[in-house]
Amino acid sequence: MSANVEAAWAALEELTDPEIPVISLRELGILRDVRSAADGLEVVITPTYSGCPAMGQIEDDVRATLERVGIAARVVTQLAPAWTTDWMTEAGKEKLRAYGIAPPHRTPPGSNVVRFISKPAKAETVPCPHCGSGHTVESSHFGSTACKALYKCLDCQEPFDYFKPY
Amino acid sequence: MSAAVDYLLHLADNALVLGQRNAEWCGHGPILEEDIALSNVSLDLIGQARLLYQLVATLKGGDCTEDKLAYFRDTHEFRNYTLLELPHHGPLSGYAQSSLEYGTTIVRNFLYSALMALLWEALEKSANADLAAIAAKSLKEVRYHLRHSRDWLVRLGDGTDESHARVQASLDHLFAYTQEFWAHSPAEAAAIAAGIGVDVTTLRADWDAIVDAALSEATLQRPAVSGYVTEGKQGIHSEHLGFLLAEMQSLARAHPNGVW
Numbered sequence: 001m002s003a004n005v006e007a008a009w010a011a012l013e014e015l016t017d018p019e020i021p022v023i024s025l026r027e028l029g030i031l032r033d034v035r036s037a038a039d040g041l042e043v044v045i046t047p048t049y050s051g052c053p054a055m056g057q058i059e060d061d062v063r064a065t066l067e068r069v070g071i072a073a074r075v076v077t078q079l080a081p082a083w084t085t086d087w088m089t090e091a092g093k094e095k096l097r098a099y100g101i102a103p104p105h106r107t108p109p110g111s112n113v114v115r116f117i118s119k120p121a122k123a124e125t126v127p128c129p130h131c132g133s134g135h136t137v138e139s140s141h142f143g144s145t146a147c148k149a150l151y152k153c154l155d156c157q158e159p160f161d162y163f164k165p166y
Numbered sequence: 167m168s169a170a171v172d173y174l175l176h177l178a179d180n181a182l183v184l185g186q187r188n189a190e191w192c193g194h195g196p197i198l199e200e201d202i203a204l205s206n207v208s209l210d211l212i213g214q215a216r217l218l219y220q221l222v223a224t225l226k227g228g229d230c231t232e233d234k235l236a237y238f239r240d241t242h243e244f245r246n247y248t249l250l251e252l253p254h255h256g257p258l259s260g261y262a263q264s265s266l267e268y269g270t271t272i273v274r275n276f277l278y279s280a281l282m283a284l285l286w287e288a289l290e291k292s293a294n295a296d297l298a299a300i301a302a303k304s305l306k307e308v309r310y311h312l313r314h315s316r317d318w319l320v321r322l323g324d325g326t327d328e329s330h331a332r333v334q335a336s337l338d339h340l341f342a343y344t345q346e347f348w349a350h351s352p353a354e355a356a357a358i359a360a361g362i363g364v365d366v367t368t369l370r371a372d373w374d375a376i377v378d379a380a381l382s383e384a385t386l387q388r389p390a391v392s393g394y395v396t397e398g399k400q401g402i403h404s405e406h407l408g409f410l411l412a413e414m415q416s417l418a419r420a421h422p423n424g425v426w
C-alpha cells in the first residue's frame with residue numbers, strides 16, 4: 001500500500017454518514033476502496049438506496065476531506081456489486097444501537113420475490129435499542145429515511161428506527 | 167445502441183412518472199406514516215430513474231444529460247405505461263373533480279411493484295452490465311414497495327365496507343391498464359432480441375400468482391379485462407401525462423441550466 005493510499009484511508013476514516021453522524025462511511029460499507037490509478041488516487045464509493053439524498057453530500061465530503069489533507073483523488077461511484085447492509089461492520093452496528101437505531105439483521109439468503117412477500121412463520125424480532133426488549137412491533141415500513149422502518153417498543157414504550165436489511 | 171436507449175427510457179420513464187405521482191402525497195398523506203412512506207417510495211423511484219437516465223445519457227453521448235431527458239422531452243417522447251400517469255382517482259366526466267384517493271394509489275403501486283419485483287430480478291441477467299447493476303439495486307427497493315402496497319391492499323380490501331368498496335372500485339378502474347404490461351412494443355422486442363431486455367410474458371404466471379394471492383387475502387375480486395390496450399410505452403398517452411409533465415418540468419424550463 002503506497003503512503004498516499006494509507007493516508008487517504010486514515011483521512012477518510014473520520015467521515016461519517018450525514019444522516020447518522022456516529023457511523024463512518026467505511027463501517028457503513030459505502031467507502032469501498034482507495035487505489036492508485038495512473039493519474040492519481042481513486043476513491044471508490046457505492047450508493048446505498050438509489051434515491052438517497054445523502055449521496056451527493058457524501059461525495060462532496062470525500063472530495064473536501066482529501067483536498068484538506070492535500071491528496072489529489074478522483075471519486076468513482078460504482079454500482080456493482082450492489083451495496084448491502086451485510087457489509088456493515090460489527091463495530092458499526094454497535095454504534096448504531098448505541099445511537100438509538102436498531103441495526104439490520106442479515107439479509108435472508110436467496111430470498112425470491114414470492115417468499116419475500118409471504119409472511120414468515122415467525123416474525124423476526126427486532127430488539128429495542130433502548131432497553132433491549134424483544135417485545136417490539138413495526139409501526140410503519142418506512143421511517144425517517146427510506147433505509148429505516150419505524151418500530152415501537154411495547155416494554156419501554158419508546159419509538160425507534162430499524163435499519164432495514166437491504 | 168438504439169435498442170438499449172429505447173428500452174432504458176421505458177424503464178426510466180416508468181420510475182420517474184410514478185415517482186412524481188406518488189410525490190403528490192407529500193404533505194397530503196392520509197396519516198403521517200403514509201405521507202412519509204409514499205415520499206420514501208418516490209425517492210427510490212426517482213433515484214432509479216436517475217441511474218437509468220444517466221446510463222442513457224452516457225450511451226447517447228454529446229450534450230445529453232439526465233436533466234435533459236427528464237425535463238426537456240415532451241409527452242409523446244415519454245415511454246411509460248399509461249397506468250402510471252393516471253391521477254389518484256377513478257374516471258371522471260364533465261366538470262367533475264376529485265381529490266386524491268388513497269386506494270387508487272395503493273392498487274397502482276401494488277400492480278406495478280409486483281411486476282417490477284419480477285422484472286428487476288430477471289434484468290439482473292441483462293447483457294447490459296450497467297442495467298444489470300441498476301436492476302440489482304432496484305430489486306432490493308421494489309421488494310419493500312411491494313410489501314408496503316400489498317399490506318395496505320389487504321388492510322383496505324379486508325377492512326370496512328367503505329374501504330372495501332372503494333379499493334375494489336380502484337382495482338376495477340386500473341386493472342385493464344395492466345394489459346399493456348404484456349403487449350410488447352417494438353422497443354421491447356428489439357431489446358429482448360439483443361439480450362438486454364426481458365420478455366415480460368415469461369413473468370406473467372408469477373405476476374398472476376402474486377396478484378391473486380394478495381387479492382384473495384384482501385377479499386377483492388379480480389376484474390375480467392379485455393378491450394383497448396393502452397400504448398403509453400409507445401408514446402401514445404392519456405391526457406393526464408401532459409399535466410403531470412407541465413408541473414414537473416416548469417421550473418427547469420423557466421430557468422434552464424439553473425443551479426442551487
